[in-house]
Amino acid sequence: VWQPNRGLGGARNAGFQVSKGEYVLFLDADDRLRPKAIEAHLSCFAAHPQVAFVVGDIDNIALDGSYLSSPRWPLLQGNVYEDILKVNHVANTIAVLFRRSVIEDVGGFKPSCSPSEDVELLLHAARLFPSAHHRSTVAEYRRYPNSLSRKGALMLPAILRVMRLQGDVVKGNPRLSEARRQGEAYWRDYFGKETLKELLANAVRCSPRGFTTSLATLLWYVRGRLFVWPWRYRKSLLRAVKRRFCPAK
Template identity: 35%
Template sequence: MTDAQVTIDVEPRERFSIAPDKLVSIIIPCYNQARFLGAAIESALQQDYQHFEVIVVDDGSTDHTWDVAARYPKVVAVRQQNQGVAAARNNGVRVSSGSYLVFLDSDDRLLPNALRVGMKQLLDHPECAFVFGCHRDIAADGTARSTHSFVGIEKDPYRQFLLYNCVYTPSTAMFRRDIFETETGFVSLFGGAEDYDLYLRIARKFPIFGYDEIVAEYRRHDTNKTGNNAQMLKACVSILREQKGYVRGNPDWEEAYQAGMSNWRRIWGERLVSQVWSRCKEG
């Protein structure tokens, strides 16, 4: 993982007396999302699985992100120069103590069952590097919008991730910490889709399991990174191109690679065209 300077403000808390093999670290990277951060933190603190720590990484915010994090005595607050969400997540891993990791985006929320269900699924599937559940959309004000369909994992997770990103939002996933000791972590080259790159690298080597239970809420608002269609198109295509050397010689993977390229160009290309057309109509 990329090195970065961080300033750490640690409040005395129970996490130091909890056995690491039972501890879940909830890592919340935040850049100028102070208006949503409190809700994210509170959703993390309201888990019905009690062995957890919450770490907020302020990625050089210019709003009052640091002040919001400081209101919560049970939160470990980390501050870094602005380096992006990948570096923020990686630095959160560095200062964390848990054997299990959840990456909660600062504008999203966990449901109270998220850690309990994730832990159960990892214990039930000891061969898996990570597990993930479902999410529902919420509006900017937090009201419910819709629930997304469950996407299960086939016996070849790498092939499936070549086709599309099965994990809609990182907040639905729980990772084993060991994975971050063997993998690079999140890479900053792929703005907006750093998680997809990580999933593909993990799926090449380890089993993954998806389960049909809602564990997180994805907030739709005017500053979502996934709203930048041009950036997302470039990132997803670049990530898939990184896989070209790995799929060569495997007919199933080669076919999935080509289909995945078509899928991403269609999905983000159509949205980009629609976005440009709307702006043209607005004058």
Template identity: 35%
Template sequence: MPSALKSVREQTYEPVELIVVDDGSTDDTHSIAKSLGAIVISQENKGLSEARNVGLAAARGEFIVMLDADDELLPDAVAIGVDALISSPHAAAVVGNCQSIDADGRVLPAERHVIDTTQLYRQWLANNFVWAPAAAMFRRRALEQCGGFPRDLGPAADYAVYLRLARTGSVLYHPKEVARYRQHDASMSRDPVMMLRVTLEVLRRESKAAPASLRSDFRRGRRTWRRWYGEYMIERLRSDWHAGERGAAQGQLALTLLWHCPTMVVREAGRKLRCLLAREESTDPQATPAAPPTGRASG
């Protein structure tokens, strides 16, 4: 939290209104935020979307950035976003790039996506390339008109808002880095079962409002997300198995894979079977030697 708040206070653009929604925290969030001059709104734990909506309702500025407690803004983030939205009065939002950092703040290598600015909506269907919510700046009026952040979609609520605004063709993109996204084990994105469920629900709802001509894009998007989270779940199961963890959580991972990614399960089972057969052959003293690769008798 302190590094996130300090990154706001270090912005080259002024003035910046800093609002902190203390969503039932048990640490010293309130006192830290107050010491840095923030407006603090305390409430019982109602979830990420509700905290975002409460902050939005309290804000007085024309432009809005949502900064999670573990993330940071780069010094020119607000200035870059404001310039872009002032230059394009029709735009509802502008998004940029972000750095990925570890728990200690070290910058991690990250894949850079090629973004086609004329096809933002189609690209977003298969890839939420805005890792950190702080990489997006919204026009306040546009956020209010789209209903804010859905309360029942958890960490995928941001994704739902991006798609809803991009469907109207009113989201801008620039390649500049404006935020830092902190990766750690406690991140909500570490729960692949929940993330796959809410992400597919976002696509289901969005498909009802999108043109019929985009049906193939939605199918491709669902396949992409299932493959991405499916691979993540398989890696988690492998790791948990070797660590001796075989409880309810692992059962839920396996059931989710069977339901959403049956082809991947079959492929993984085949891989495991081949490994077992190869291991048995290598340890069986009576095993028949393999034929020469040319198919001719040797001697």
């Protein structure tokens, strides 16, 4: 499949259009699917035939493929929109097997939400359909310094744009509105910390443009929480900068 560069969402939509299967899984080129991943997903579908998508666990791996960590989230069942509105209970779309009809019904990945179109799709699907989560490790997510998940100044505005879109959905529902508020705080913390690491890294390598972008992102999107983080996360931030610029000999 060839097309002009339309970002991750555009590439996934193009791949989906030429696919023919009843089930769909989106796997990025730098990540890995475990050998029995599809079998584990289909077993979960068999146990929960009413659901529209199933979610497994992932392992984080380094650039060279070595093991890093195994993030684990609570096992959710049924209508989980409120849960993942609060916290990202789905580590990555590589951990999800969808029924084809789900992607058709939600309209695929929305380029306007790039590069957080995967979160928008998961929220949209969870709002419309039930799901089931299982404990099998189905994929390996590669983490490295330049991966999208580490680019806080890029990701933070995008993910908050996705959360703002949920405002029209939850309007008039106090419970879901509170879940959305908690979700915004969660993402401000998550990508705000990554942006703060970028800010420190840009200061160390004397990059005025990068420093200004990171600082502007923090001041505009994080605001008051910015004054809490440097002290709360001082040790992890210093370790991150040290690993990047003072590698062990």
